[in-house]
Amino acid sequence: MSTFSSIDHLRQSKGADLGISRKIEVSQARIDEFAAVTEDHQWIHVDADRAANGPFGTTIAHGFLTLSLLAPFLTDLIEVQGATSSINYGLNRVRFPVAVPSNSMLHAEGRILDVVDRPGAVDAIVEVAIYPNESPKPACIAESIIRYTF
Numbered sequence: 001m002s003t004f005s006s007i008d009h010l011r012q013s014k015g016a017d018l019g020i021s022r023k024i025e026v027s028q029a030r031i032d033e034f035a036a037v038t039e040d041h042q043w044i045h046v047d048a049d050r051a052a053n054g055p056f057g058t059t060i061a062h063g064f065l066t067l068s069l070l071a072p073f074l075t076d077l078i079e080v081q082g083a084t085s086s087i088n089y090g091l092n093r094v095r096f097p098v099a100v101p102s103n104s105m106l107h108a109e110g111r112i113l114d115v116v117d118r119p120g121a122v123d124a125i126v127e128v129a130i131y132p133n134e135s136p137k138p139a140c141i142a143e144s145i146i147r148y149t150f
Contacts, residue, residue: 005081021077
């Protein structure tokens with residue numbers, strides 16, 4: 001985790017590498033639960049027998065499931081001391097370059113792209129790449145906007 005001691009420290013850290021998060025497992029049970037909550041029961045995610053003969057040879061996680069793990073990964077990657085709140089303000093860009101096979105272990109790597117002053121707040125634009133297992137390519141790459149108030 002990268003800890004920034006103040007808003008000024010964060011402002012000075014444009015381009016900073018935030019390191020590597022812990023690993024999170026994407027089990028078939030998690031995929032099934034996500035399918036139930038989102039009402040997305042596409043066979044590629046939930047039908048192991050059919051998916052075994054599909055393009056990936058197994059079920060795969062929903063892209064939005066992978067994206068939803070940004071929340072715990074960002075908690076692992078960045079802390080700004082002295083902030084009274086931090087909220088998910090949104091995303092600038094999201095891509096899903098490779099699939100996440102069921103039972104994968106994911107980790108994230110992050111980097112501060114920009115820090116933008118707002119009235120009463122600061123937006124940190126953080127690029128997060130989420131990697132499955134030992135893949136050299138990310139399964140998800142997203143620009144997350146974190147709004148910090150002080």
